[in-house]
Amino acid sequence: MAIQGSGDSEKGFCCPIPIEQYPQVLLAHGGGGKLMHQLIEKIFIPSFQNPRLEARHDGAVLEIRNQRLAFTTDSYVVQPLFFRGGDIGTLAVNGTVNDLAMCGARPLYLSTGFILEEGLPMDTLWRIVRSMKAAAAAAGVELVTGDTKVVDHGKGDGVFINTAGIGVLEHDRTIAPAAVKPGDVILINGDIGRHGIAIMAAREGLAFDSEIESDCAPLSGLVQTLLGAGIEIHCMRDLTRGGLASALVEIAEVAHAHIRIEEKAIETREDVQGACEILGLDPLYVANEGRFVAFVARSDAERALSLMRSHPLGVQAAMIGTVSDDPPGLVTMTSRIGATRIVDMISGEQLPRIC
């Protein structure tokens, strides 16, 4: 019954990404842009084919004995390990909590797998574990199972953490990219770009006028507020790797919809904007760890917005766009001066290893 790992690529099943195009994995294959998209679409989805992967959601929604559960995983490889507003431990808890929340689930349980590099200071591990404990308590989840591996010095990078999560869906809605409808209104819970810039500042030792903190936070409480009030949510997505732009492009493609956003409705703090200009970045593509978009029925939009604004993580919530049916699979943005441009996925990588 042992399954031989003998590359069946030798037997005629060639790698679907042509060797002459990308013979090797590049950093950009993990960056949330076009190359990562290609990896997922050409290698992972066709191999592991099942309807949950094909939903192209932040997690899988499963039904076990008439109970709908969400299941999701993320590995965290952020560098540096500690930054303003959090560390790899807070990120590993909040990131997975947020993916469960985006599925419309109440997060319950997390697993945690550590890959430690030989030579990591024991106290660094201890600080990270303490952060995970605090983040789990704040998000109301339990860390119930785990694993630790150690790799030789020079074969890792301090600490990598994987968390997987289980949550429970306490409603009957279908919340997924494919459920987005023409007429939907797009809400966001605040300003964009802070996490990516906080990481860049910590990494490069840049000193900006203002000290920018990551927005890293658990979104489950805010999402539960919306769901509990019966808001007709069709889709949610947190704005991590690839930022707001990549999230919207992915959803427009899966939903075969046209997403139109207004630049002036999207808040970017002045110091974040300034840092982006210095670094040559577009805040639309910069990662966030406490921001999400919700696609809601127009009839519920005002009520949803006011609920979001009454929550500490949604004080600056705004309506940033709408959905129509034509042209399908496209995101366009009306700029401050009224011009319209197409918003695309970036092909490379703006900021490697931001989560």
Added chain:
Amino acid sequence: MAIQGSGDSEKGFCCPIPIEQYPQVLLAHGGGGKLMHQLIEKIFIPSFQNPRLEARHDGAVLEIRNQRLAFTTDSYVVQPLFFRGGDIGTLAVNGTVNDLAMCGARPLYLSTGFILEEGLPMDTLWRIVRSMKAAAAAAGVELVTGDTKVVDHGKGDGVFINTAGIGVLEHDRTIAPAAVKPGDVILINGDIGRHGIAIMAAREGLAFDSEIESDCAPLSGLVQTLLGAGIEIHCMRDLTRGGLASALVEIAEVAHAHIRIEEKAIETREDVQGACEILGLDPLYVANEGRFVAFVARSDAERALSLMRSHPLGVQAAMIGTVSDDPPGLVTMTSRIGATRIVDMISGEQLPRIC
């Protein structure tokens, strides 16, 4: 709501592993022996305290809406990526399937998190993904959600894979180390030591007389056979890192029981034994990936053994020992010549990165 990762070790919560003892993480902290045990007991369990971690089981058993589920995770960092009898992909599927099986669950769903090193040949990734697909099909599980990260060249080691798994418990038994009782009989499903030796052979380019294959296989079918027949199983444990010896020592400690095993009942293939002698290893501590022990009520032992032997993965099943209550927390082995010795956990690491 952002949670500051500001090392509270500075504020009086010192790392519980004294800096002067282990200032840094060592390879042995991941080896399945005493140091890993210390890391789990001193850092992880006290921080994430909850009854599921305290069960010291291969996974967590959760109850969601009256349905008992098992949830587990493992990261795989094996080197080399390909070896006789499997690869990191088969291991990542079977290892997590087996941990669910050891909880008495029927494995259903896996998540998969890849950490790729920049420069990994795309075809290598493709071969691994194909192996995962085949292993998942053989074990009857679905890969439903995933994540990919890429780290800079020199900051990883080809591929690391995390899988987490969900299974369902279809019976009312409590299967856990604490459920082991005096009078229990210990069964094993076959010979030991093949996985560790297959990895060492691949790594060191050693040529042994016989070509030793890993025993890597999904144990869920065999376990379902036992459970389906109503065998009174009190505990199961797969014999991975640290091998048979470490598994038994852990169970003896948690169950406050005395485990006595018979050396002559434990099968080791002649070529594996020979390789162990050349490498200075004790097969009792060498990792397996398709072997487990089951603690069963004496009244069911014969029936369990015959069920195991009728399954392809249990042809060589054997009764290797018994449980008594005194002295508690101890494993002893009667040697071939009738002498008795204490079996302890190894303090260091026999074989780093075997899974």
